[in-house]
Amino acid sequence: MNSFIDLNLGLARPEIFLAIAALALLVIGVSLGDRHTRIVAWASVASLVVAIVLAITDSADGLAFHGLFVADDFARFAKVLSFGAAALAIIMSLDYAEREGMARFELPLLMLLASLGMALMISANDLISLYVGLELQSLALYVVAAIRRDTVKSTEAGLKYFVLGALSSGMLLYGSSLIYGFTGSTSFSVLAASLSGEASLGLIVGIAFLCAGLAFKVSAVPFHMWTPDVYEGAPTPITAFFAAAPKVAAITLFARVLVGPFGDLVAQWQQIIIFISVASMILGAVAAIGQKNIKRLMAYSSIGNVGYALVGLASGTQEGVSGLLIYMSIYVVMTIGAFAVILAMRRRGEAVEQISDLAGLSRTQPGLAAALAIFMFSMAGIPPFAGFFGKWFVFLAAIQAGLNVVAVIGVLASVVSAFYYIRIIKVMFFDEPAEAFDRVTPTLRLVLIGTVFVISFGFIAGAPFFDLSDSAASVLFAE
Amino acid sequence: MSGSMPILSLTTFLPLLGAALILILKGDAGAVARNARYIALWTSLITFAVSLVIWFQFDRSVVGFQFVEKMEWLPLLDINYHMGIDGISMTFVLLSTLLTPICILASWESIEKRVKEYMIAFLGLETMMVGTFCALDFVAFYIFFEAVLIPMYLIIGIWGGPRRVYSAVKFFLYTLTGSVLMLLAILAMYTIAGTTDIPTLMGYSFDPAIQNWLWLALFASFAVKVPMWPVHTWLPDAHVEAPTAGSVILAGVLLKMGAYGFLRFSIPMLPEASAYFTPLVYAMSVVAVIYTSLIALAQEDMKKLIAYSSVAHMGFVTAGIFSMTQQGLEGALFQMLSHGVVSGALFLCVGVIYDRLHTREIARYGGLVHRMPKYAVVFMIFTMASVGLPGTSGFIGEFLVMVGVFKDNTWVALLIATGVILGAAYMLWLYRRIIFGELVKEDLKTMLDLSLREKVIFAPLLLLVFWMGIYPISFTSIFGPTVTDFIQDYGPRMEAVAGDPAATTQ
Numbered sequence: 001m002n003s004f005i006d007l008n009l010g011l012a013r014p015e016i017f018l019a020i021a022a023l024a025l026l027v028i029g030v031s032l033g034d035r036h037t038r039i040v041a042w043a044s045v046a047s048l049v050v051a052i053v054l055a056i057t058d059s060a061d062g063l064a065f066h067g068l069f070v071a072d073d074f075a076r077f078a079k080v081l082s083f084g085a086a087a088l089a090i091i092m093s094l095d096y097a098e099r100e101g102m103a104r105f106e107l108p109l110l111m112l113l114a115s116l117g118m119a120l121m122i123s124a125n126d127l128i129s130l131y132v133g134l135e136l137q138s139l140a141l142y143v144v145a146a147i148r149r150d151t152v153k154s155t156e157a158g159l160k161y162f163v164l165g166a167l168s169s170g171m172l173l174y175g176s177s178l179i180y181g182f183t184g185s186t187s188f189s190v191l192a193a194s195l196s197g198e199a200s201l202g203l204i205v206g207i208a209f210l211c212a213g214l215a216f217k218v219s220a221v222p223f224h225m226w227t228p229d230v231y232e233g234a235p236t237p238i239t240a241f242f243a244a245a246p247k248v249a250a251i252t253l254f255a256r257v258l259v260g261p262f263g264d265l266v267a268q269w270q271q272i273i274i275f276i277s278v279a280s281m282i283l284g285a286v287a288a289i290g291q292k293n294i295k296r297l298m299a300y301s302s303i304g305n306v307g308y309a310l311v312g313l314a315s316g317t318q319e320g321v322s323g324l325l326i327y328m329s330i331y332v333v334m335t336i337g338a339f340a341v342i343l344a345m346r347r348r349g350e351a352v353e354q355i356s357d358l359a360g361l362s363r364t365q366p367g368l369a370a371a372l373a374i375f376m377f378s379m380a381g382i383p384p385f386a387g388f389f390g391k392w393f394v395f396l397a398a399i400q401a402g403l404n405v406v407a408v409i410g411v412l413a414s415v416v417s418a419f420y421y422i423r424i425i426k427v428m429f430f431d432e433p434a435e436a437f438d439r440v441t442p443t444l445r446l447v448l449i450g451t452v453f454v455i456s457f458g459f460i461a462g463a464p465f466f467d468l469s470d471s472a473a474s475v476l477f478a479e
Numbered sequence: 480m481s482g483s484m485p486i487l488s489l490t491t492f493l494p495l496l497g498a499a500l501i502l503i504l505k506g507d508a509g510a511v512a513r514n515a516r517y518i519a520l521w522t523s524l525i526t527f528a529v530s531l532v533i534w535f536q537f538d539r540s541v542v543g544f545q546f547v548e549k550m551e552w553l554p555l556l557d558i559n560y561h562m563g564i565d566g567i568s569m570t571f572v573l574l575s576t577l578l579t580p581i582c583i584l585a586s587w588e589s590i591e592k593r594v595k596e597y598m599i600a601f602l603g604l605e606t607m608m609v610g611t612f613c614a615l616d617f618v619a620f621y622i623f624f625e626a627v628l629i630p631m632y633l634i635i636g637i638w639g640g641p642r643r644v645y646s647a648v649k650f651f652l653y654t655l656t657g658s659v660l661m662l663l664a665i666l667a668m669y670t671i672a673g674t675t676d677i678p679t680l681m682g683y684s685f686d687p688a689i690q691n692w693l694w695l696a697l698f699a700s701f702a703v704k705v706p707m708w709p710v711h712t713w714l715p716d717a718h719v720e721a722p723t724a725g726s727v728i729l730a731g732v733l734l735k736m737g738a739y740g741f742l743r744f745s746i747p748m749l750p751e752a753s754a755y756f757t758p759l760v761y762a763m764s765v766v767a768v769i770y771t772s773l774i775a776l777a778q779e780d781m782k783k784l785i786a787y788s789s790v791a792h793m794g795f796v797t798a799g800i801f802s803m804t805q806q807g808l809e810g811a812l813f814q815m816l817s818h819g820v821v822s823g824a825l826f827l828c829v830g831v832i833y834d835r836l837h838t839r840e841i842a843r844y845g846g847l848v849h850r851m852p853k854y855a856v857v858f859m860i861f862t863m864a865s866v867g868l869p870g871t872s873g874f875i876g877e878f879l880v881m882v883g884v885f886k887d888n889t890w891v892a893l894l895i896a897t898g899v900i901l902g903a904a905y906m907l908w909l910y911r912r913i914i915f916g917e918l919v920k921e922d923l924k925t926m927l928d929l930s931l932r933e934k935v936i937f938a939p940l941l942l943l944v945f946w947m948g949i950y951p952i953s954f955t956s957i958f959g960p961t962v963t964d965f966i967q968d969y970g971p972r973m974e975a976v977a978g979d980p981a982a983t984t985q
Contacts, residue, residue, distance in 0.1 A: 362596070377629060381659075383622035392618075392666075399666045407666070411659035418655055422632065422648060430636045430644050459622075463553050470555060 008064035011071040014051040014079060015123070018116045021047035022109060029105035037103040041094055044108035048087040048115060055079045061475075063125060067187055070125035077325060077472035078122045078252035085244035085332045086115040088447060092336075092343055093237030095441045099349065102148050102235060110147075111241060114140035118249030122256075127176040127186040130253065134172070134217065137246060138165050144241070145234045157233025164216070164226045172213025178206030191261030199265050207262060211272050214257070217250035220310060221279035224303045231299035236351065239295055240339030243302050244332045251306065251328055255313050255321050259476045266316040273314040278409050280307025285416035294342055294355050297420065298335070301379060304417055305331050311410055312394040315401035322473035323393035326466060330390040330458075334375050337451030341372040344448075346438045355424060360433025368440060369428040371452050376425055378455045380418035386458040393466075485548050487562040490530045490576065491609045494602035497522025501599050512594035516587060519598035523580035523605065530576040530609075537569055539956050542964040544615060544678060545569075552616075558675050561615040566961030567742050567812065568612040570954065571735055574819045575608040577939065578731045582724035584936050585827055589723060589834050590638060597638060600630040601724070608732050612739065617665050617675040624736060625658050631725070631733070639720040646713075646720035653703050653713040661700035661740075664693045668748070681747040687976075694752035697745050704737030707760075707797060708767040711790045718786035719839070723830030726782060730789050731823035735815050738796050742808075746800070746969055753801070754973035760801045765894045767794030772901035776908070781829045781839045784909055785822060788865065791898050792818045798895055799880035803970055807883020808962045809955055814876025816954060817947055821864045821873055824940040828858045831933055832913075835926050841909065846918030851928045855914045857937050862910045864944045866903045872947030 009016060025047070029040045061072045090108045097103040117137025124130035142165060146158020180186050182202040183194060195203075216223035231239045258269050284304020291297040309331065312324030345352050362369035378385035391414065398407040440448070458465075500522075501515045538545060544563035552560045564572060583601060590597050607630070610623035628651055636647035669675050672683045685693065703710045714734075718726045746753045768791050775787035792814065799811030831854060832847070833839055848855040864871035867878070877899060885892035918924060929937070947954060 363593075366596075380655075382629060382655075383625050388622070388625075392662075395663065396666045396669065399663065400670050404663075404667075407663055408660075411663055412656070415652060415656045415659055419648070419652060422651055425632075426636060426644055426648065429633060430647070463551075463555065466553060466555050 006066065008062060011058070011060060011062055011064040012069055012123070013058055014054040014083075015116060015119045017054055018047060018051050018112065018119065021050075022112045022116060025105075025109055025112070029109060032105070034104050037097065037105045037107070038094065040105040041090055041108040044112045045087045045090050047112060048083045048090070051115075051119075052080050052083045052087075055083070063189070065129070067189060068126045068129040069120075069123050070188075071123060072475045073472045074252070074256065074475040075123045077469060078248055079119050081329055081332060082118045082122070082245040082248040083115055085248060085336060086111055086118075086241065088336050089237060089241035089244065091443055092240055092340060092447060093235075095443060096235065096237045096343055096351075099346075100148070100235065100351070104147070107144065107147055110140045110144045114144065114241075115245065118245060121249045121253045124253065124256070125188045125260075127179065127188075130257070131169075131173060131176065134250075134253075135169065137249065138169065138217075141165075141242065141246060144238050145230055147238065148235055153233040154235060157230045160226055160233075161230045168213045168216030168223065171209050171216075175206045175209025175211075175213060178202055178209065182206060188257070188261040192263060195262065196264050199268055204265075204268050207265070207269055208272060210257065211254075211269060211276075214250060214254045215276050218247055218254060218306050218310075219299075219303055220276040220306050221283045221303065222276070224280065224283065227303055228296045228299040231302075232293055232295045236295065236339065236343050236353070239298070240336060240343070243298060243335045243339065247302065247306065248328050248332060251309055251313075251324065254310075255324055256476060258313065259316070259321060263476075270314060270316055273310055274403065274406055277307050277310035277314050278406060280304060280310065281410050281413040282307075285413040288417065288420045291420070292354055292356070294345075294353050294358070294424075297355065297424075298338060298342070301417070301421075302335065304413065305379070307413075308391060308394055308410060311398050311403070311406060314406060315397040315403055317397055317401050318470070318473050318477045319400055320394070320397035321476055322466075322470045323390075323397045325469040325472055326393045327390035329465070329469070330378075330386045330455075333451050333454050334378050334387060337448060337455065338372065338375040338379075340444050340447045340451065341368055341375070344368055344437060344440045344444050347435055349438065355427055357434060358424065358427050359431040361428040361437075363433045364436035365440070368437070368448075371448050372428060373425045374452055374455055376421040380421040381414050382418075384456075384459050386455045386462075389459060389462060485562075486529065486532055486536075487546050487564065487572075487609075487613045488548055490526060490533070490572065491562070491606055491613055493526045493529060494522055494579070494605040494609075498599045498602040498606075501595055501602070504595060515595045515598045516583070519583045519602055520580060522602060523576070523583055526605065527576045527580055530573055533564070533569065534573055537564075537957065539566075540960065542566070542960050547615070552619075556669075556675075557673070558618050559616055560619060561676060562613045562619075563615045563678075564613055566958035567965075568739065569957055570812070570816050571612040571732070571739060572609055574735070574816060575605060575612065575732050578727060578819070578823055579605040579608075581823070581827070581936050581939070582727050584932060585727065585830060586722065586724045587932060589830065593637060597634070600633050601728075604630040604634070604728060608728075608736075611736055615677045617668070617677055617680065617744075620677070621658075621662060621665060624740075625655075627733060627736075628654055628658075631729070634725045635717055635721045638722040638725070641720075642716070643720045646716040649713045650717040653710065657700035657703035657710075660696040664696035667693060667696075677743065683748065685749060687751045690749045690752035691755060694745060694749045694756060697740065697749070698756070701737040701740035701745065702763070704740065705734060705793050705797060706737070706790060707763045707794070708770060708790065709763075711767070711771065714790060715783050715786040718789075718826075719780060719782045723826055723833065726786075726826040726830075727823040730786075730826060731819040734789060734793055735819060738793065738800060738811065738815055741797070741800050742812075742965075746803075746973075747965070750969040750972040751976045753969075754976035757801045757803075757973075760797055761888065761891045764794040764798035764801075765891060767791060767797075768895050768898035769901070772898050772905065775905040776901070778905075779841055781841055781909065781913070782826065783839075784841070784905060785825050785829065788902065788905065789818070789822050791902060792822070792865075794898065795877060795880045795895060798884050798891060802880075802883040802887040803966060803973055804883040804886045805962055805966060806879045807887065808965065809959060810876050810879025810881075810883050812958050812962070813872075813947070813951065813954060814880055817864070817872035817876045817944075820940055820943050820947070821861055821871075824861045824937065824944070825865060827936060827940075828854075828861060831929065832926070836922060841912050843920070844913040844923065845916040845920065846914075847923065847926065848914045849918045850923065850926045853929045853934075857929070857941065858910065858914060860941060860944060862906050864948070866906050867899055870945070870948045872944045872951075874948060875951045
């Protein structure tokens with residue numbers, strides 16, 4: 001009985017609630033059947049909302065499950081963000097799933113389980129719990145990518161994601177085993193206490209493998225190859241989900257692992273992060289130029305955006321991690337918004353996804369065009385939209401850390417990427433109109449209004465949010 | 480002195496209110512277009528009226544910032560919403576608020592499609608322009624400065640000519656490239672000095688070793704915006720393709736943002752680096768004046784010709800600024816105002832005949848004086864002002880700049896003076912080809928002279944050209960004391976560097 005109390009289960013209330021909710025909804029879903037998918041979906045959304053509330057209201061910090069799990073401000077910040085993104089993705093998938101005949105109750109459930117995996121990743125305080133959380137998330141995502149098992153593209157996306165994901169998990173495990181072998185522990189707390197400036201070669205190799213595995217999950221160059229294919233192949237709301245929530249979880253995990261246990265080895269891993277960050281920014285900018293499919297374009301855009309966020313991590317400072325959190329939060333809102341527009345790209349009931357389909361949208365559906373234009377300007381980093389502030393914080397951290405060259409490459413890459421962002425605006429505003437899209441569904445409209453509002457006016461009252469991310473980041477640098 | 484009314488914020492954000500009103504217009508397309516036009520016109524007129532309060536309440540004897548407003552914005556970073564104007568920025572605020580209603584009137588009939596969006600873009604643009612000149616926080620400045628790209632990109636791209644997409648994208652990317660480098664400079668300054676407050680930074684001494692890098696980063700942005708040779712190539716394209724009103728704003732106000740940047744940031748914050756790079760600026764200014772004047776001589780397109788003349792005139796401005804003499808700086812400021820009015824008016828003159836014949840090719844015109852005498856007079860006056868005829872605004876600016884530059888460097892003054900001669904050549908030749916000669920072309924024989932609306936547009940600009948030319952003290956008294964103080968503050972620091980042989984390239 002004593003050992004049960006030692007587990008400190010109270011700290012993991014959001015996760016425990018999500019696990020129970022997912023299992024209960026599974027039973028309900030099976031007994032109700034596919035016709036009542038909407039109920040299961042809204043219940044999943046409600047569960048995520050409750051999990052958010054639980055995460056916000058619970059301010060106790062500490063370790064649970066004998067040190068495998070940590071609850072702190074950093075974890076809460078990231079959890080709220082990924083739960084929110086997941087909830088929005090489920091809401092956006094509702095209409096789409098029904099229209100495309102993929103309305104199965106498993107879909108929201110799997111997304112719920114993936115969210116649980118994300119929460120565990122975010123709160124991982126041990127290489128083992130890191131891996132368990134990561135796999136729970138990944139396995140759910142593999143299935144979700146292939147949810148339209150009757151189409152070639154979706155199954156291809158799922159399979160590709162699975163094979164490459166398994167490879168990266170292998171690398172991650174190999175790295176973990178090297179770290180364990182050379183230090184004798186898997187616990188972040190123990191590693192943080194025992195490691196200092198000097199590191200053995202084996203440990204460095206272990207960290208490099210760990211970084212490779214995590215870079216795959218955030219789709220950073222050179223482990224990005226799966227992204228465009230999976231983004232294009234997966235059903236659009238699933239792509240929206242992939243682009244937002246798991247990225248937040250993986251990148252915050254990345255930050256926790258590197259800054260926490262290996263914080264004193266910053267000189268060892270900094271070069272790796274600088275490389276993947278710079279490479280992602282450049283590839284994300286250049287490779288997107290030739291894309292004709294808007295989902296592929298968003299894939300390259302997300303690779304580039306992850307590169308920018310990693311600039312914050314590369315600086316290895318509290319300001320940097322705070323910048324990373326701010327960048328990812330803004331990125332999530334922009335991405336959800338942009339995908340809401342992509343989901344609204346339907347003609348006579350058929351989804352279209354070529355950039356040329358957007359031609360003249362400003363005349364047929366001015367609101368939709370204005371919304372996408374705002375997201376594109378924001379992604380290009382044009383003030384006063386929120387995306388500018390994300391870039392401001394990460395590049396400020398880079399300059400404060402003396403990474404001037406990284407900052408210069410980064411801003412120049414952002415100019416290159418601005419080219420394809422404003423090309424989309426050009427297609428919508430300057431070109432002759434194509435046939436109009438179908439009416440935007442009320443749920444999508446709601447998501448759009450919310451995201452446009454945040455992106456356009458967020459800067460007026462951003463101060464409390466920046467304070468929040470700063471205090472969340474300070475947790476990792478507490479000692 | 481400014482009372483309790485936040486007059487600068489009011490001037491800045493009033494246009495946005497009008498834009499919001501236009502945004503919610505609904506109903507029949509014709510009615511929406513008409514209402515949008517009227518709302519835009521009234522909003523910009525009211526904004527101008529409000530900005531006149533600045534003109535009258537501005538204390539000309541005071542050096543330093545007036546009408547200051549300060550509000551906490553991002554306390555974590557110590558970034559504030561800080562607005563204020565001094566003698567340098569005050570006139571630009573008025574120039575922006577004056578040109579906007581004129582532009583809206585000029586677009587009254589020529590813009591037929593998507594009037595609602597057009598007016599929203601223009602009012603948004605006005606907010607950004609006024610904000611740029613009022614902002615006293617570097618971040619706020621950057622936001623306004625950069626946000627200008629959004630409406631301007633749309634104005635060129637949607638309502639522009641045949642090659643509008645190419646021009647819009649070129650304009651956007653050129654300016655953005657410069658601006659992001661400026662962003663890095665802001666970040667670096669913030670890292671070093673711990674603030675983005677402009678008055679504080681103006682008094683801060685940066686390490687000379689880092690100054691040169693910061694200066695170059697700022698220069699990248701401002702040189703593109705001015706634009707200085709060789710990064711001016713976006714300007715002719717943008718001007719040619721933009722609708723008339725877009726060209727007016729581009730030439731009248733947006734180009735001034737670059738020169739304003741030199742005066743507000745480069746020289747006060749980085750005086751040592753500014754002294755170090757003065758020869759570079761001189762060289763680029765001289766090339767701009769002579770080279771683009773020669774290019775202007777060869778143009779077949781009216782708008783392109785005036786666009787190149789803008790580059791040449793802005794060459795005067797940059798040379799005047801970096802001469803760091805009382806006359807040079809006052810001349811540069813005066814020239815900017817004069818150029819804002821005159822080149823804006825010249826683009827409007829082109830717009831008048833473009834609206835009638837829908838071509839900008841010089842060869843398609845000729846002999847207009849027979850059909851359009853009033854137009855010929857108006858065009859003549861602005862041509863003379865552009866050439867720098869005494870009695871018009873152009874003369875004062877160019878003359879003061881040359882005096883100022885002569886005091887600092889006689890060779891530069893000599894070379895720049897050739898620009899006046901070349902300017903007379905291309906402008907008078909343009910005028911001759913369009914206005915004089917026999918009226919032989921059939922389609923010109925039915926051209927109508929200026930309408931009432933067009934007369935209303937030109938009247939205030941004509942008034943200003945003569946007012947500035949005949950009684951310039953109304954304007955020089957605004958920036959004179961500030962310029963004197965400016966030279967006292969930063970001149971010695973620049974001279975200290977210029978006197979050191981190791982630090983100059985001469």
